[in-house]
């Protein structure tokens with residue numbers, strides 16, 4: 462029996478199928494020395510369209526070479542729009558600034574996953590379904606207890622989510638809509654419980670169980686920061702600003718971790734397995750791991766006693782391993798709109814929480830120097846979402862190692878929305894790129910080795 466009420470089981474508003482390209486669209490013509498090929502032009506609703514080159518190899522015997530997918534649209538999608546030059550980000554058409562100010566995390570999750578804002582009744586039912594699932598299987602908590610206390614929280618999260626799959630085999634069939642619904646709710650409801658449990662384990666405290674009477678973010682804060690020996694009061698300013706940060710992270714179209722989720726999902730691996738892959742992709746310092754790296758960088762600058770300008774000089778001189786973390790973006794060639802909102806919050810949150818942190822001043826100075834410097838201007842490098850988040854998370858009391866886990870918590874609904882868009886589209890193909898081979902031509906195994914390198918036998 463599912464715990465999902467019948468009337469809300471399959472919301473009618475779901476992801477839009479990817480359109481099939483009609484025959485009569487204008488074509489791009491590609492001239493090769495010995496060949497000519499034609500490809501349909503695909504228009505976007507907004508932003509750059511594309512040249513549909515699926516038949517390129519068939520027509521010319523060649524592939525597209527685009528390392529890093531700098532110029533490759535791997536899919537069409539109706540979830541999120543970014544204009545990187547203007548610094549625009551919209552979820553399902555709604556500007557991020559409006560959602561961050563007026564909405565809440567679960568409402569935005571519904572929007573991303575089902576395509577429209579929920580009615581009041583739909584939201585209420587969704588919220589209830591999530592609260593009903595806050596509690597994780599005890600087996601997941603037992604697994605967390607087996608981990609070393611100093612395990613990185615992202616490693617713990619990936620492992621615990623895999624364990625969640627082990628205890629919930631009935632939510633893993635990607636082709637059963639009911640199981641997809643149940644996986645959606647289970648993941649959203651239980652990610653905070655898992656994250657808080659791994660934190661409590663890391664500091665040697667007892668887990669704090671979720672409370673259904675608490676809202677999503679308040680319940681998370683309570684599991685993180687209350688303990689068995691004292692009352693914990695949830696500071697409204699903390700709850701509000703964390704909710705805002707989570708909304709800002711909820712989706713970001715085809716970023717590296719979302720593309721990873723889509724890649725894994727395209728094999729018809731289950732939703733949980735695909736999300737675990739997203740978590741591991743997010744952990745790298747070029748992606749979600751940057752928020753942790755930014756704080757380490759700011760602390761290094763402070764402890765070195767060197768000026769901020771001399772750090773910037775080291776970045777420009779390309780000293781090995783010295784990057785301006787939290788700067789630069791594949792898509793934004795202007796101020797990341799999320800960074801603008803985070804920066805606005807940073808001073809307010811620190812002040813409201815009564816926290817003074819000179820790291821915020823160092824970050825401000827770093828930003829001002831970089832934005833006026835030719836190296837960064839020329840390359841159009843601006844602060845990204847990770848530049849100021851760490852300072853806020855630190856002020857909220859989260860340890861540095863947990864910053865990327867908070868990014869993962871925020872990004873989860875986006876990953877789910879993309880996974881569902883991909884899996885529900887009957888035209889989806891397995892994501893399997895081609896390559897330009899640069900290795901050896903065919904050669905024979907050396908005759909002199911034949912017979913003298915047999916398969917090794919065990920000694921016993």
Ligand code: CMC
Nearest residue numbers: 746747748749751784785786787788789790791840845846
């Ligand atoms: N500091 C110094 N130089 C940089 C930086 C930086 N943070 N980012 C890019 N550059 C330089 C880069 O060296 C290159 O210079 P040149 O053309 O002279 O070789 C030029 O700018 C273009 O950079 P790129 O590496 O080709 O850009 P990319 O689109 O491949 O990489 C990026 C984007 C985010 C990986 C990169 O900017 C970076 O490593 N930034 C620091 C890490 C970071 O903050 N990541 C968080 C990204 S936003 C949140 C998220 O989505 O995860």
